Amino acid sequence: MQALYAQLLVGLINGSFYALLSLGLAVIFGMLNIINFAHGALYMMGAFTAYFLLHLTGLGYWWALIIAPIVVGIFGMILERTMLQWLAGLDHLYGLLLTFGIALIVQGVFQNYFGSSGLPYAIPDYPEIGGFRGLQGGMNLGFMFLPIYRGWVVIFSLVVCLATWFLIEKTQLGAYLRAATENPTLVRAFGINVPRMITLTYGLGVGLAALAGVLSAPINQVRPLMGADLIIVVFAVVVIGGMGSIMGSIITGFALGVIEGLTKYFYPEASNTVVFVLMVLVLLVKPTGLTGRAA
């Protein structure tokens, strides 16, 4: 049973990354009509930013958690201003091709300087509260041993996902955003700067990816290709969940992570493929995805 719980936890962690990434993809697709192939590369940049912050400036994990999404988000906004915005009105496929090219450039540059092996990034050992040293160590829950960092990743991702949902579904800014997704011209006529909102939306989606990268750094190590395979799984998650609803992306992301974790316990040979197989099954039964509208 210990092993089962451990795999479930791993599943929940992967699920948090799926949720954070597919959430960003959905928000970006809503506003820009672009599937951001560079999402995996930007996730990797988030992890590397954390690594650089630690080794060049001495700023640790907690700073990285704030600074990395902002830095990568600004990088994303520059990409949007200089390149993506010129694709407005063209076929959606060009957005996919352009962002694929950006992903190749970013990953290639990092591979040149850092090779393909992983760089270690330690779990933070501060602040010391009670008997705990930062997020290191673990605690015994009775039925399983819980490494604190892993529990933190799941809970923190869940909070960030729900905060994003709240921002988009329940606030004034989110209302503008949803309105601009439906009809940008009309929203512009009301005096709202839609191009700037599009840029900020891209920055937000990219920032979420970078945040996931920082969270993943102590678990998966920092590697130039850490996002390359992940993004394909996230695409499958997006196909399964559909991009119509924010909450749908969050739930699908976590659920698929858990299913993957269970597969790793019961039938490890299929753990790499289970998400893709589920995608095929969903397409056969309900082609529009679980929460999606017809597209």
Add this chain to the structure above:
Amino acid sequence: MSALTDDTLPVTPRAMRDEMIVFAAMAVLLGLVPLTGIYPFFVMQALCFALLACAFNLLIGYGGLLSFGHAMFLGTAGYCSAHALKVWGVTPEVGILVGVAGAAALSVVTGFISIRRQGIYFSMITLALSQLLFFIYLQAPFTHGEDGIQGIPQGHLFGIFNLAKPTVLYYVVLAGFLGGFLLIYRTINSPFGEVLKSIRENEQRAISLGYKTDQYKLLAFILSGTLAGFAGSLKVFVAQNASLTDVHWTMSGEIVLMTLVGGLGTIFGPVVGAFVIIAMQQYLAGFGQWVTVIQGVIFVACVLTFRRGIIGEIAHFFRRSL
């Protein structure tokens, strides 16, 4: 949804004549290659990729479907042919047939699944399916995992042509390429091809005219996948191995890049694009990962400033369809 090609020219007898002249010139030029002393291995490899890109272009350029998983047909046909040739010891023609049949079967299944969604979703689904296949091949015993199937015997095609001789092999590959190219050309200019173009331009209208567009798309997908498989089978004789690189998503990306550089939806564009990209890889082989960066830069540059591609720009300049 805006169309991929912004200037569609009518199919006129003059356009057909232009295309046949260019085709004849291409065939003659390629036929003369062994006399020039150019390294035949490079041209054979480029020809295989050219056929692959043409097959891919049939879907994107004429059906508006961007497949991001065409490497799965290349790799599947490669593995099937390689296994048949090496383990079963079949003759080359049977080996090719096995590979093509494998790719055709795969394209029926994957086509049925992926055409259930359109546009961007179609691309993501094909990518995910090819990744699924990648993991299957990674674990399946007959592919020998990371090592791949190596040292594949070339044998005698139809018992006459000794494929171990580079010149013989070259003309066999060239014949295969030209045959596949003509088949695609014929398809594009057939009534079937016209319906396909109408689906690309406006699927709803095609449906309202009574066409069962899903069947057309599925058929185009199968044709494209099968021909891509044929390219994969030919490649086995050239490279004498079948490996995981051929199924990886980077390969799918390269196929897209070749077609984009040459010109999406042009007849000769994918051929030119394949030669450009393969030549670039050859010359830049010593630069390691910078090749990936350069490919990325080409992607970005093409999408931002050069969407018609090489042949597309030439055709646009002369107001011809090529």
